Amino acid sequence: MIESEPYLEVSCLKKHYGEEGSRVDVLKGIDLTVDRGEICVLLGPSGSGKSTFLNIIGGLEHADSGTVRVDGCELTERSDAQLGEYRRSQLGFVFQFYNLLGDLTVRENIEVGAHISENPLDVDELMESLGLWEHRFKFPSQISGGQQQRCAIGRALVKNPGLLLCDEPTGALDYKTSKEILCLMERVNRQYGCTVVIVTHNASIKHMAHRILRLRDGRLVSNEKNASPIAASELSW
Numbered sequence: 753m754i755e756s757e758p759y760l761e762v763s764c765l766k767k768h769y770g771e772e773g774s775r776v777d778v779l780k781g782i783d784l785t786v787d788r789g790e791i792c793v794l795l796g797p798s799g800s801g802k803s804t805f806l807n808i809i810g811g812l813e814h815a816d817s818g819t820v821r822v823d824g825c826e827l828t829e830r831s832d833a834q835l836g837e838y839r840r841s842q843l844g845f846v847f848q849f850y851n852l853l854g855d856l857t858v859r860e861n862i863e864v865g866a867h868i869s870e871n872p873l874d875v876d877e878l879m880e881s882l883g884l885w886e887h888r889f890k891f892p893s894q895i896s897g898g899q900q901q902r903c904a905i906g907r908a909l910v911k912n913p914g915l916l917l918c919d920e921p922t923g924a925l926d927y928k929t930s931k932e933i934l935c936l937m938e939r940v941n942r943q944y945g946c947t948v949v950i951v952t953h954n955a956s957i958k959h960m961a962h963r964i965l966r967l968r969d970g971r972l973v974s975n976e977k978n979a980s981p982i983a984a985s986e987l988s989w
């Protein structure tokens with residue numbers, strides 16, 4: 753059996769927005785350890801703090817207090833410039849609504865990710881495996897939602913990131929395309945060993961995860977290891 757090794761370590765993480773009457777305590781003290789190479793699924797009702805949590809882990813927002821360590825390095829004390837460097841070098845981020853650059857082709861959108869990485873994957877190979885080869889010279893407005901999401905995933909994966917964070921990656925996709933995207937994530941996790949956190953409203957996706965997390969009202973109310981994950985292709989909902 754392979755020894756588990758902590759990759760993401762979160763301790764007493766707190767975050768609020770607004771002040772006084774409009775103050776919202778969004779994260780109320782999160783403690784969590786995720787091992788290297790795990791696929792985690794983070795579930796929770798709307799407003800429970802999932803995106804806020806992901807954005808802090810992803811260096812897009814600062815926490816109020818607490819610590820976040822990624823691969824042994826502390827994030828919470830870093831300046832914006834240092835967080836930018838962290839995002840560039842270690843992170844792939846997949847957003848719900850793709851955030852592709854509309855003036856760039858599929859290929860160019862993915863190349864953006866490759867340019868900023870020290871250890872990128874081969875762009876052509878990746879487009880092939882994402883089923884985007886024939887669409888490589890098209891602009892985002894000329895391809896379907898699923899193809900746009902595959903392109904956004906390509907842009908995140910081409911960096912060969914240690915940590916892949918996905919906020920509702922299948923939220924805007926139909927059943928078949930959602931499953932294709934999940935199969936792809938499973939494949940890159942196996943192939944490259946990246947640690948993956950998937951935020952979703954779809955509880956069925958938890959069955960493919962190695963770890964299942966649940967947030968409610970800013971607190972982590974459960975954190976279970978899944979002893980026997982099933983293949984993404986076997987999921988149904």
Ligand SMILES: Nc1ncnc2c1ncn2[C@@H]1O[C@H](COP(=O)(O)OP(=O)(O)OP(=O)(O)O)[C@@H](O)[C@H]1O
Pocket residue numbers: 769770776778796797798799800801802803804805
């Ligand atoms: N920039 C902000 N300013 C003020 N309040 C915010 C901000 N971002 C989030 N919030 C509030 O923080 C709470 C948690 O938001 P968050 O986006 O993390 O929830 P979520 O679990 O991702 O929800 P959903 O499933 O709907 O995406 C919500 O009450 C939201 O209104």
Ligand SMILES: [Mg+2]
Pocket residue numbers: 802803804919
């Ligand atoms: Mg959200």
